[in-house]
Amino acid sequence: MAAELLEHLREQFLRLEQTSSEPSELLQQRRRALEALLQRGFPTTRHEDWKYTSLAPVLRYRYEVGAPASEELPSLSMVQGLPQPQLWLLDGVPHVHELPAGVELRTAERFALNGARREPLPGQLVDVEGDAFVALNTAFAPVPLTLTMRESLPMPMHIGVVTQADAVPRLGQPRLLMSVASGTSAALIFSFAHHGANPSLTNAVFELLLQPNAALDVLLWQDGLADAFAVTTLAARLESGARLRVWTLSFSGALVRNNVYIRLAGGAADAQLYGVTMATGQRLVDHHTRVEHEAEGCSSNQLYKSLAQERATVNFTGRIYVHPGAQRTNAYQAHRALLLSTQATVNARPQLEIYADDVRCTHGAAVGNLDEQALFYLRSRGIPEAQARKLLLYAFVREPLEALPSDALRELAERSLAEHIQLPIEEFA
Amino acid sequence: MSALLQIRNLRVAIEGKEILRGVSLDVYAGEVHAIMGPNGSGKSTLAAVLAGREEYEVLEGEVLFDGQNLLEMEPEERARAGLFLAFQYPVEIPGVSMATFLRTALNEVRKARGQEPLDPIQFLSYARERMSWLGMEPDFLQRAVNEGFSGGEKKRGEIFQLLLLEPRLAILDETDSGLDIDALKIVASGVNRMRSPERSFIVITHYQRLLNYIVPDVVHVLFDGRIVRTGGRELALELEERGYDWLRSEGELVLPTLGEQ
Numbered sequence: 185m186a187a188e189l190l191e192h193l194r195e196q197f198l199r200l201e202q203t204s205s206e207p208s209e210l211l212q213q214r215r216r217a218l219e220a221l222l223q224r225g226f227p228t229t230r231h232e233d234w235k236y237t238s239l240a241p242v243l244r245y246r247y248e249v250g251a252p253a254s255e256e257l258p259s260l261s262m263v264q265g266l267p268q269p270q271l272w273l274l275d276g277v278p279h280v281h282e283l284p285a286g287v288e289l290r291t292a293e294r295f296a297l298n299g300a301r302r303e304p305l306p307g308q309l310v311d312v313e314g315d316a317f318v319a320l321n322t323a324f325a326p327v328p329l330t331l332t333m334r335e336s337l338p339m340p341m342h343i344g345v346v347t348q349a350d351a352v353p354r355l356g357q358p359r360l361l362m363s364v365a366s367g368t369s370a371a372l373i374f375s376f377a378h379h380g381a382n383p384s385l386t387n388a389v390f391e392l393l394l395q396p397n398a399a400l401d402v403l404l405w406q407d408g409l410a411d412a413f414a415v416t417t418l419a420a421r422l423e424s425g426a427r428l429r430v431w432t433l434s435f436s437g438a439l440v441r442n443n444v445y446i447r448l449a450g451g452a453a454d455a456q457l458y459g460v461t462m463a464t465g466q467r468l469v470d471h472h473t474r475v476e477h478e479a480e481g482c483s484s485n486q487l488y489k490s491l492a493q494e495r496a497t498v499n500f501t502g503r504i505y506v507h508p509g510a511q512r513t514n515a516y517q518a519h520r521a522l523l524l525s526t527q528a529t530v531n532a533r534p535q536l537e538i539y540a541d542d543v544r545c546t547h548g549a550a551v552g553n554l555d556e557q558a559l560f561y562l563r564s565r566g567i568p569e570a571q572a573r574k575l576l577l578y579a580f581v582r583e584p585l586e587a588l589p590s591d592a593l594r595e596l597a598e599r600s601l602a603e604h605i606q607l608p609i610e611e612f613a
Numbered sequence: 614m615s616a617l618l619q620i621r622n623l624r625v626a627i628e629g630k631e632i633l634r635g636v637s638l639d640v641y642a643g644e645v646h647a648i649m650g651p652n653g654s655g656k657s658t659l660a661a662v663l664a665g666r667e668e669y670e671v672l673e674g675e676v677l678f679d680g681q682n683l684l685e686m687e688p689e690e691r692a693r694a695g696l697f698l699a700f701q702y703p704v705e706i707p708g709v710s711m712a713t714f715l716r717t718a719l720n721e722v723r724k725a726r727g728q729e730p731l732d733p734i735q736f737l738s739y740a741r742e743r744m745s746w747l748g749m750e751p752d753f754l755q756r757a758v759n760e761g762f763s764g765g766e767k768k769r770g771e772i773f774q775l776l777l778l779e780p781r782l783a784i785l786d787e788t789d790s791g792l793d794i795d796a797l798k799i800v801a802s803g804v805n806r807m808r809s810p811e812r813s814f815i816v817i818t819h820y821q822r823l824l825n826y827i828v829p830d831v832v833h834v835l836f837d838g839r840i841v842r843t844g845g846r847e848l849a850l851e852l853e854e855r856g857y858d859w860l861r862s863e864g865e866l867v868l869p870t871l872g873e874q
């Protein structure tokens with residue numbers, strides 16, 4: 185199965201390579217990535233990082249890569265209530281609607297051509313050859329982009345990530361290297377959607393460079409993936425005093441893997457990772473986080489909350505790595521889940537490696553059931569059981585949304601969550 | 614006219630242990646009944662079974678509420694039919710605001726009565742008015758359900774819900790415990806304000822002091838799962854003075870309850 189897909193990818197690569205006009209530096213990187221992928225293959229559950237996530241359902245299809253036949257924007261309903269995206273990534277191909285002031289978008293090939301490169305080629309923050317999905321993305325991502333934020337953005341920038349599988353199974357591979365200038369602040373919302381009747385795999389790689397004292401909020405809003413597949417790798421490097429917050433809202437997709445890799449490279453940097461996961465049916469959602477404390481006086485916090493219903497699976501692997509010399513580190517991590525059926529599964533693995541001595545570090549992984557006392561209390565006041573249950577699920581899982589940067593955004597996120605829980609919105613407004 | 618609540622020979626067990634061993638009780642519309650009795654005698658069990666708690670096993674007996682077979686109804690159906698339990702230990706629910714909870718509950722109850730639902734603004738003004746009856750802080754509605762409430766705040770919150778939902782039968786399970794004197798008076802005045810010829814109360818308490826403020830029509834003593842004595846409000850005074858031991862010495866003698874007269 186996987187072998188067939190790999191062969192199909194190899195053939196497509198050879199065709200694309202022949203017609204490519206990209207600079208050789210980029211092409212070489214692509215070829216090395218492809219070779220690494222072909223050699224290693226996709227990970228199986230024997231691989232420690234994929235122990236509880238079988239890729240078999242994803243690797244069954246012969247995905248087409250490359251630009252879609254039509255470059256027209258499909259009529260898409262992205263997250264309800266959000267302004268339309270200023271930038272679309274359709275099967276990885278950028279379509280600019282309107283960039284906010286102070287934001288520059290360039291294709292990476294221009295970078296490579298520019299002898300006096302100011303910013304690095306994509307691939308600095310991720311393991312291009314060792315990580316199968318990063319390699320896959322590197323080999324094929326149609327247009328690696330750099331997005332540079334030179335000024336503070338007054339409003340969140342919305343980027344619509346859409347994979348269109350109307351005629352054939354499609355592999356959509358956005359690739360972005362983002363850089364936030366020192367002392368500026370911004371918020372980016374990535375909303376994920378699938379389009380079409382065929383299966384799709386969205387394999388996104390986002391690299392983030394936060395210059396000293398930059399502040400960035402990122403929302404990965406997986407609202408419109410339906411039964412599609414997605415692997416997202418977000419890798420960030422924070423310079424001194426930089427602050428990053430990432431929310432992963434995983435409400436859709438048949439199999440979703442979210443990697444969030446953070447390097448706190450400069451002193452007094454701060455990273456906050458939040459996750460809200462709602463898994464029903466046979467969904468599998470797998471969160472992988474890795475927070476590396478490389479410098480002194482940095483802080484990190486992870487708060488993930490999950491619901492596993494019916495036959496769904498939620499996996500969480502959270503790694504905190506404190507390097508030697510990273511004194512005065514504060515690192516916290518918690519994954520709390522409700523297991524709502526005997527056929528649902530939650531696997532939580534905190535992984536701590538601490539090589540400094542002045543470190544405050546806590547982690548917690550709790551799996552519980554719905555509070556029957558609370559359920560009875562609500563019902564005893566006249567609230568029907570089904571609705572009381574949903575209200576309790578909603579109340580449990582929404583906590584990470586409280587820290588969202590604006591009330592408007594928080595309300596949108598709450599609405600989106602409530603819809604996926606099927607809690608009637610007017611009941612709790 | 615038949616009683617609003619009719620309990621006939623109710624026997625209830627939990628985990629194989631019989632807690633209520635044949636309770637019979639009639640509560641007519643407009644009446645206030647007090648139930649007293651030593652710790653562990655089954656008072657909260659009776660309240661919980663009436664409210665619809667599922668972990669109890671009904672061995673025998675029948676309960677009619679306004680002619681309906683109460684024991685066959687879901688807890689939410691009982692609430693919508695007009696039954697209300699003020700919990701001895703109100704439950705904390707982080708993440709759900711009092712406003713969300715109570716508006717949802719009120720609109721369910723209103724729907725059952727054939728009334729239009731209240732929108733958030735209508736709800737707020739209705740709720741604020743009733744909060745003022747109990748001297749409650751305005752931020753109360755924004756707080757999570759009972760989370761971090763003091764003992765007294767929780768009890769006051771229960772009575773506030775009673776004022777809001779306007780049930781036909783309210784069961785108050787030790788609403789007075791943990792209240793200071795002033796709070797006790799406020800809570801009692803809230804209850805008294807709700808007294809009407811259509812509404813009944815069952816007040817469970819250990820202290821006759823509460824009954825100075827909420828004056829009962831009838832006082833029952835529940836002892837070891839049975840109502841062993843029924844009298845007027847002077848019975849409460851007698852219990853205060855003599856405790857329960859003299860009833861124990863009366864042994865298994867089962868006295869007639871009002872319902873059997």
Ligand SMILES: Nc1ncnc2c1ncn2[C@@H]1O[C@H](COP(=O)(O)OP(=O)(O)OP(=O)(O)O)[C@@H](O)[C@H]1O
Pocket residue numbers: 627628632650651652653654655656657658659668
């Ligand atoms: N869930 C349960 N599991 C086991 N035993 C229980 C349970 N609930 C109640 N009981 C037992 O039933 C008996 C009656 O309890 P109940 O709470 O009804 O008493 P009470 O009269 O309300 O007492 P108090 O005055 O202390 O509130 C007690 O012996 C108690 O331990």
Ligand SMILES: [Mg+2]
Pocket residue numbers: 656657658701786787
């Ligand atoms: Mg009790």
